[in-house]
Amino acid sequence: MKTIVLKQPGQFITEDRDEPGQPGAGEAIVRVERIGICGTDQHAFRGTHPIVTYPRVLGHELGVRLVDVGGHGTVTCGLRPGDSCAVEPYLHCGHCVACRAGKTNCCTQLAVLGVHVDGGMCKYLKVPAAKLHKSSLLSVDQLALVETLGIGAHAVQRADVQPGENVMVIGAGPIGLGAIQFAQAAGARVIVLDVNEHRLRFAHEKLPGIKTIRSVAPDLSNLKDMTDNQLPTAVFDATGNAASMTTAFGYVAAGGRLVFVGLIKADITFSDADLHRKEMSLLASRNAPSSEFPRIISMIESGQIDTTPWITHRSSFDEFAEQFPSWLDPATQVVKAMIAV
Numbered sequence: 020m021k022t023i024v025l026k027q028p029g030q031f032i033t034e035d036r037d038e039p040g041q042p043g044a045g046e047a048i049v050r051v052e053r054i055g056i057c058g059t060d061q062h063a064f065r066g067t068h069p070i071v072t073y074p075r076v077l078g079h080e081l082g083v084r085l086v087d088v089g090g091h092g093t094v095t096c097g098l099r100p101g102d103s104c105a106v107e108p109y110l111h112c113g114h115c116v117a118c119r120a121g122k123t124n125c126c127t128q129l130a131v132l133g134v135h136v137d138g139g140m141c142k143y144l145k146v147p148a149a150k151l152h153k154s155s156l157l158s159v160d161q162l163a164l165v166e167t168l169g170i171g172a173h174a175v176q177r178a179d180v181q182p183g184e185n186v187m188v189i190g191a192g193p194i195g196l197g198a199i200q201f202a203q204a205a206g207a208r209v210i211v212l213d214v215n216e217h218r219l220r221f222a223h224e225k226l227p228g229i230k231t232i233r234s235v236a237p238d239l240s241n242l243k244d245m246t247d248n249q250l251p252t253a254v255f256d257a258t259g260n261a262a263s264m265t266t267a268f269g270y271v272a273a274g275g276r277l278v279f280v281g282l283i284k285a286d287i288t289f290s291d292a293d294l295h296r297k298e299m300s301l302l303a304s305r306n307a308p309s310s311e312f313p314r315i316i317s318m319i320e321s322g323q324i325d326t327t328p329w330i331t332h333r334s335s336f337d338e339f340a341e342q343f344p345s346w347l348d349p350a351t352q353v354v355k356a357m358i359a360v
């Protein structure tokens with residue numbers, strides 16, 4: 020089967036690889052229908068991803084159809100051939116301290132499809148059946164968005180956002196957009212901070228009800244004016260930018276939470292006096308645990324989460340390698356590119 024391989028940074032090649040064999044007990048064979056492209060893929064292509072090794076088959080945002088499950092799988096996992104599913108690409112060990120606590124997203128042995136191990140840029144893929152989350156209502160486009168939405172969903176879950184709360188999301192890229200949508204779904208009033216005019220305009224047009232600030236570091240008095248003189252009680256940094264993450268401590272209200280959603284391989288410093296004075300909670304949010312996937316699917320099904328703003332670019336499988344480099348140019352203003360396989 021035709022498989023797109025990132026042979027080395029900057030070079031996709033097409034290989035003819037064997038289709039996966041019969042599924043064993045607990046395994047499933049799926050037909051990949053849609054592949055979402057995100058910053059992880061861009062970093063891998065540029066050679067700037069801290070984990071990806073080469074050659075690697077990318078593809079971790081997958082909308083698939085079930086072909087077959089191994090053993091007596093259809094009875095035990097409730098899946099039937101033809102079912103449309105989102106793939107949870109985080110392969111966890113099931114017995115480490117994090118897995119035992121249900122935090123499969125930060126398993127000590129975590130292997131992510133398309134990052135640590137080969138992903139879905141091919142026609143057929145073998146995955147653990149437990150990593151498939153089906154929906155009879157969503158399109159394969161929507162199912163391929165579930166993983167990326169999960170990042171924002173989990174961040175909002177981490178902060179336990181409450182109705183009526185003032186929250187701020189820093190960074191209006193795809194991860195920030197997800198955080199905005201789930202914070203709004205939780206009933207929060209959302210302020211979005213970004214330096215990029217196009218991103219802010221996109222967020223403002225597509226996600227009604229948000230307030231936007233275009234600035235590197237907004238004036239605190241301005242922020243207080245927008246939050247009944249309180250500052251935001253939950254702040255999400257979705258930039259992965261060290262300067263932004265450092266500044267973010269200053270925006271959090273007393274007793275509030277700061278959630279680092281974006282990540283960076285760097286040291287972040289902060290004033291302990293400020294942290295203590297506000298008794299601030301600093302939280303990291305990584306991926307999303309298995310339990311989030313059915314919740315996200317049902318929120319899309321019920322219309323609480325609207326996926327219509329998301330897909331801005333499309334490509335066929337055959338044209339992907341040619342198209343991809345153009346999406347690295349910010350001028351193309353990609354939010355989410357979707358590949359039809």
Ligand SMILES: [Zn+2]
Nearest residue numbers: 057059080167
């Ligand atoms: Zn992604």
Ligand SMILES: [Zn+2]
Nearest residue numbers: 112115118126
């Ligand atoms: Zn584990």
